[in-house]
């Protein structure tokens with residue numbers, strides 16, 4: 001089912017957003033574009049998040065697909081990180097956060113009482129803006145997850161997982177002779193790839209990235225962008241970025257958020273060349289945000 005378009009003026013959306021803030025009911029507002037995919041890994045329906053009285057996202061419907069990068073863009077504070085955190089229940093760690101709606105992974109409700117949250121966060125991994133390696137060696141950073149999840153029968157298997165994960169993260173050649181060095185001794189870009197290797201090590205289906213290049217220089221950023229494109233072959237990837245150029249370079253679909261609403265979603269080239277909603281157009285042409 002495609003959730004079809006409606007065009008509304010910016011002021012009407014702003015008015016509606018103001019009127020709706022503080023409430024938690026789904027609204028009648030609809031996202032422009034097709035929020036569905038034929039074979040979704042994750043499906044979000046009528047997702048609302050509030051922090052105490054403050055409504056952060058409203059009635060978000062979106063699918064995340066296999067072998068695809070979906071970019072989440074929009075002005076600061078519009079709910080991109082909040083939405084991303086819903087997908088692996090990281091909002092659970094924020095005491096004031098209340099999440100409603102339905103989010104499924106392979107058809108299973110991830111907010112079901114029986115869902116093991118630690119397992120979920122292995123299947124739906126997250127990479128953050130600031131690289132955050134554990135205060136452990138390069139090897140242990142990657143081995144930690146497989147060990148606690150019991151993914152390796154012995155040391156040889158664990159070594160294999162560590163090597164494969166570092167290879168997939170494009171870091172192996174740079175660190176294979178310094179596996180015992182602290183992860184924090186690596187450069188910023190290497191630390192971020194170490195965090196990606198750590199995520200990959202527990203065999204996720206989905207990798208979420210919240211502005212993963214914001215703390216990196218242009219060369220390290222280019223390296224991560226290339227990596228994201230390679231990782232797409234094996235994972236579903238959701239990336240929040242404040243860089244429209246980055247969204248255009250790495251993603252196949254783009255979702256534009258505005259004041260807690262998912263305003264428009266579509267193929268990235270369409271969003272950037274021929275957006276259907278005025279708010280999207282204002283943002284991508286630099287008139288807003």
Ligand SMILES: Nc1ncnc2c1ncn2[C@@H]1O[C@H](COP(=O)(O)OP(=O)(O)O)[C@@H](O)[C@H]1O
Nearest residue numbers: 051054056075076077078079080081082083094
């Ligand atoms: N932990 C929190 N407690 C209260 N409000 C929050 C919290 N995190 C985010 N918010 C609010 O929710 C809204 C969306 O924030 P966020 O998801 O971080 O936006 P973005 O990632 O697009 O910048 C903002 O108004 C922000 O101030």
Ligand SMILES: [Mg+2]
Nearest residue numbers: 080081082240
């Ligand atoms: Mg954010």
